Amino acid sequence: MSDQSLFSIFFSAMVVNNFTLAMFLGLCPFMGVSARVETGLRMGLANIFVLVLTAISAWFLNTYILEQAPYLRIISFIIVIASLVQIVEMAVKKLSPVLFRQLGIFLPLMTTNCAILGLAIFQTNRGYGFLQGVTFAVGAGLGLTLALVLMASIRESVEFSDVPGIAKGTGLVLIIAGTLSMAFMGFAGLL
Amino acid sequence: MRTTSPTQDFVRGIWKENPVLVQMLGLCPALAVTNSVANALAMSGATFFVMSCSSVLISTCKRFIPHEVRISAYILVIATFVTLADMLLQAYAPAQHKELGAFIALIVVNCMILGRQETFSSKNNPFRSLLDAVGTGIGFTIALVMMGGFREILGTGSFLGVSLFGPNFEPWVIMVLPAGGFLTLGFILLAMGVIEQRKKAKAETVTEGLS
Amino acid sequence: MNQENNNQDRIDVDIKVENSETDGTQDAPAPQEVSTFRLVATLAIAGVLAGLLIVLVNLHTKPIIDKYKAEQLQLAVYEVLPGVEQYDTYYLVNDELSASLPDGAKESEFKRVYVGRDGNGDVSGVAISRGESGFQDVIMVIFGFDPFTGKLSGMKILDSKETPGLGDKIFKDMNFVDQFFAGPETPMVGVKIGAGKGQPNEIDMITGATISSKAVIQIINNALAEWKPILDKGIPQAPAKAVSAEETP
Numbered sequence: 180m181s182d183q184s185l186f187s188i189f190f191s192a193m194v195v196n197n198f199t200l201a202m203f204l205g206l207c208p209f210m211g212v213s214a215r216v217e218t219g220l221r222m223g224l225a226n227i228f229v230l231v232l233t234a235i236s237a238w239f240l241n242t243y244i245l246e247q248a249p250y251l252r253i254i255s256f257i258i259v260i261a262s263l264v265q266i267v268e269m270a271v272k273k274l275s276p277v278l279f280r281q282l283g284i285f286l287p288l289m290t291t292n293c294a295i296l297g298l299a300i301f302q303t304n305r306g307y308g309f310l311q312g313v314t315f316a317v318g319a320g321l322g323l324t325l326a327l328v329l330m331a332s333i334r335e336s337v338e339f340s341d342v343p344g345i346a347k348g349t350g351l352v353l354i355i356a357g358t359l360s361m362a363f364m365g366f367a368g369l370l
Numbered sequence: 371m372r373t374t375s376p377t378q379d380f381v382r383g384i385w386k387e388n389p390v391l392v393q394m395l396g397l398c399p400a401l402a403v404t405n406s407v408a409n410a411l412a413m414s415g416a417t418f419f420v421m422s423c424s425s426v427l428i429s430t431c432k433r434f435i436p437h438e439v440r441i442s443a444y445i446l447v448i449a450t451f452v453t454l455a456d457m458l459l460q461a462y463a464p465a466q467h468k469e470l471g472a473f474i475a476l477i478v479v480n481c482m483i484l485g486r487q488e489t490f491s492s493k494n495n496p497f498r499s500l501l502d503a504v505g506t507g508i509g510f511t512i513a514l515v516m517m518g519g520f521r522e523i524l525g526t527g528s529f530l531g532v533s534l535f536g537p538n539f540e541p542w543v544i545m546v547l548p549a550g551g552f553l554t555l556g557f558i559l560l561a562m563g564v565i566e567q568r569k570k571a572k573a574e575t576v577t578e579g580l581s
Numbered sequence: 582m583n584q585e586n587n588n589q590d591r592i593d594v595d596i597k598v599e600n601s602e603t604d605g606t607q608d609a610p611a612p613q614e615v616s617t618f619r620l621v622a623t624l625a626i627a628g629v630l631a632g633l634l635i636v637l638v639n640l641h642t643k644p645i646i647d648k649y650k651a652e653q654l655q656l657a658v659y660e661v662l663p664g665v666e667q668y669d670t671y672y673l674v675n676d677e678l679s680a681s682l683p684d685g686a687k688e689s690e691f692k693r694v695y696v697g698r699d700g701n702g703d704v705s706g707v708a709i710s711r712g713e714s715g716f717q718d719v720i721m722v723i724f725g726f727d728p729f730t731g732k733l734s735g736m737k738i739l740d741s742k743e744t745p746g747l748g749d750k751i752f753k754d755m756n757f758v759d760q761f762f763a764g765p766e767t768p769m770v771g772v773k774i775g776a777g778k779g780q781p782n783e784i785d786m787i788t789g790a791t792i793s794s795k796a797v798i799q800i801i802n803n804a805l806a807e808w809k810p811i812l813d814k815g816i817p818q819a820p821a822k823a824v825s826a827e828e829t830p
Contacts, residue, residue, distance in 0.1 A: 187714050196718060201548045203402035207481065210394070246687065250457065250639045253475050254449045254631065261445070291479040293398040300472040305719070306689065349394060350563060353556030360549035367716055367744075439620050443627055450631040454638050461642035464649050526745070546745050 185314045188307070192318030195367055198294055199326040200360040205294030208285055209327060210352055219331035221278055222285060223324025225267065227317065229289055230298055232263050234316035237299040238309050256299045257290075264289045294323060329359055376501055379490075383506030390513035391562060395482035400514055401551035403473050407530045410518030412466040414511035416459060416474055420451040421483045422503045429491040429499035444487040445478070452478045482510065520554050521545045658695045661725035661735035662706040663762070665697030669819060678817055694808060697725070702819045706734050707812065711804040715796035718742040720751070722800045724761065728812050733769075736761035736801065741793075748793035757794065760784050761801075768802040771795045 183191075198204045208222055236259045245252055268286050272279045279286070289295060298319055302312045333355055342351060374382075389395045396417075403413045424447050428435070435443045456474045460467045467474070477483070486506055491499040522528060525545030527535045544550045658668055671678040672691040682688060697706040710723035721740035726733045738752040751757060766782040771794055777783040786794035 183712075183714060183719065191714065191718070203398050203548065203551065204476075206397045206401070210397070250453055250635050251632065253453045253456070253478060254446065254635075257445055257449050257478055261442070291481055291484065293476050293479050296479050297398075297472060297476055300475050304472060348559075348563075350556050350559035353552050353559065357549045357552030357556060360547075360552055361544065364547065364549065434623060436620050436623055439624055442624060446624070446627050446631055450634060453635050457635075457638055457642040457646075461645040461649075464646075543745060543747075 183305075183311070185311065188311055189314045189318035192315050193322040193325065194363065197322040197326055197360075197363050198297070198319045199323055200356065200363045202297070203293075204297040205292055205323050205326075207288065207292060209330065209356070210349060211285060214331060214334055216328055216331040216335060218281055219327035220324065222282060223320065223327045225271065225282065225286065226289065226292075226294065226323050227320030229260075229263055229267055229295055230316040230320040230323075231313055232267075233260060233295050233299055234302060234312040235309070236263065237302055238307070238312045241303055252303065256296060260295050260299070261290045264295075294319070326359065330355065333359075376498060379494075379498055380501040380505040383502060383509045384512065385509065388509040388513055389482040389485075389506055390510060391558065393482070393485075395485055396480045396510060397555075398476060399473055399480060400517060401548075401555060403470055404514055404517040404521055404551060404554075405525070405546040406469075406522045407515060407518040408466070409469050410514040411511070412459070412463065412470055413473065413477075414507070414514050416452075416455045416470075417477050417480065417483070417510060418504075418507035419455050420448060420477055421486060421507055422500060423451045424448045424483060425486060425491040425499040425503035426496050428487050429494060429496040432492050435492070440492060441484070441488070444484055444492075448483055448487075449478050482506065516558065517551070517554050520558075521550055525550060657710075657723050657737050657739060658697070658708045658725070660737050661708050661723055662695075662697040663725075663735060664699075665706050665725075666700050668695045668697040668708070670695055671817070673811065676811065677814070678811065680817065694812075696816055698819060704728065704816050707808075707816075709804045709808060710739060711800050712740070713796065713800045713803065715741065715751075716743055716748045716790070716792040720793070720796055720800065722797055724801050724804070726767065726805070728816070731767045731805070732764040733761050733767065733801070734764065736797070738797070743790070743793045747790045750787045750790050751793050751797050754787055757785070757787050767805050769798050771798045 192198065196202055199206065199209050205226070208226075237256065240252075240255055240259065245255065264287060267289075268279075271282070271286065298316060302315055307315055330352070334352070337351070337355070383389065387393060390397065390400045399413050399417070403409045424444070427447055428444060452475060455477070456467075459470075459474060486503060490502045494502070519529060522530075522545075523534065524542045525547075527533055527539040527541050533539075542550075545554065659665065662668065669680060670693055671680055672682055672688075672693045673679075674683060674691065678694070682691060695708040696704055697708065699705040705727075706725050707728045708723055708725040710721060712719045712721040714720075719740070720738065720743065722736060723739050724733060724736040736758065741749060741752060743749050743751060761784070765784060769782050769784050770780070771786045771791070772778075772783045773791070774785045774788060777785065784794070784798055786798075
């Protein structure tokens with residue numbers, strides 16, 4: 180069990196050490212899905228859901244099964260994540276076909292989303308308990324969503340600006356991301 | 371059947387289809403561990419190992435892997451080699467292992483490796499697959515070391531820990547912070563875009579001159 | 582689509598993920614020449630082979646890794662408990678110090694202290710490690726102190742992700758670090774350089790990195806507050822086996 184308080188874990192994961200802007204996790208969807216605010220928001224929420232499930236599964240695996248074989252951690256994590264994403268995909272398809280179509284390929288791509296595996300690994304390394312792990316997941320997910328929505332809003336405005344030809348595309352997105360990251364640095368020291 | 375020559379398979383991944391700078395794969399490690407050249411090299415080395423071993427193994431066994439479960443099989447193989455790399459790194463280079471931390475495990479979800487298996491190794495013989503993996507690995511290393519060098523030189527005034535400018539250099543600290551990672555890659559891409567544009571303009575003037 | 586897959590083991594579930602990822606909108610299944618048994622068997626065999634390979638390499642590397650970790654811990658403990666001949670690890674079991682863990686218990690679940698002893702086997706210092714949020718992320722600190730007077734004997738930063746050039750001075754700035762080796766009294770108070778009144782429990786904070794400095798001081802104070810009631814109950818006699826400075830491989 181780690182000594183960190185729940186609030187500190189939550190706030191740190193969401194803002195101070197934002198998963199996307201400070202820890203570089205979850206970049207594929209960040210670059211790909213962040214063109215529209217609404218899509219970004221929905222992707223973020225789907226992520227929160229998967230992240231929380233992952234945190235619970237990771238805690239479960241760590242506590243009961245991986246004790247005997249810590250070296251099987253990476254393999255078991257990725258298998259569990261792949262299964263979870265599959266389940267979420269089926270659920271979304273059933274509950275909201277519109278959302279399913281909107282998210283398109285990015286839903287199954289959550290399997291290779293660094294953020295999900297990254298959360299499981301960080302949670303393990305820091306020795307979080309059950310509640311700490313879930314708080315961490317919620318904070319991280321909200322942080323991801325925050326970064327997505329911010330980036331999407333900026334990109335929507337940028338579309339109407341006079342950007343030089345070569346800068347259009349990923350180069351510009353990265354520089355915007357860099358600026359956002361700098362902005363978020365302002366949160367350091369709040370805890 | 372593939373019509374490219376072995377040399378093409380090898381050279382392609384180094385620059386023209388550079389995994390990081392052109393295909394935009396493997397961004398997470400590219401940004402996260404490039405705050406110093408040593409870290410960039412360690413990550414490149416580990417990824418190189420995983421990708422080469424996975425490509426050769428998957429190419430050798432491609433006949434035994436049914437199409438329906440191929441991605442799961444690839445992930446299983448990659449995850450195994452990542453676990454091995456993690457253990458070996460922790461035993462023989464503990465300082466580097468501590469620096470890279472969780473990102474060694476994240477090699478598993480590096481789209482670049484999975485992509486190579488899907489597009490190449492599953493359809494070609496082991497030797498070609500190895501060439502492809504090595505070429506891509508070199509491209510990855512070049513991209514990471516470029517970023518690592520840029521960030522370390524500007525951010526700490528040293529290269530591989532060796533101070534370049536002496537004690538009076540005021541380091542541009544943001545370069546070794548996360549924001550610096552984004553900015554560095556962004557500027558490199560912009561620079562490449564400029565070079566591409568100039569090349570295109572030149573080619574156009576040449577053809578115009580000829581016609 | 583293949584409804585039967587829902588009942589099979591979770592590895593089969595992966596099939597659907599990747600099919601939808603790479604086949605896009607293609608819904609009609611490929612001609613079923615490959616039996617489900619073969620699919621499962623392939624993955625199962627692959628899994629077993631993978632497991633074997635990992636176990637083999639682990640057998641080889643685990644001793645090396647464990648040795649390194651033990652060495653690092655030893656180095657750290659001796660660094661913050663200068664002059665100590667040997668030390669024992671005591672775990673907090675049911676609010677009491679115990680040299681051994683209950684049967685079958687997991688070592689990492691228990692908080693612990695490292696009790697240093699001099700040549701006569703008497704307690705000459707206690708080392709504790711603790712981690713709490715600093716400016717950027719969690720800072721892990723190990724420190725040594727005299728349990729009878731409460732004065733510090735040393736401090737070492739085990740892990741820090743503080744801002745390079747500013748917060749990382751908590752382990753790079755020797756002026757700051759040396760203060761913890763000069764026997765300050767506890768609980769300590771951080772003061773800006775020049776603003777101190779010369780009290781024995783004052784620590785000068787690093788200019789431009791006050792939050793990181795304060796975090797280090799706070800971590801130590803909190804650890805002392807947590808362990809004082811337990812240590813005051815008395816430290817058990819040295820157990821039969823103790824880790825000695827000379828035995829370092």
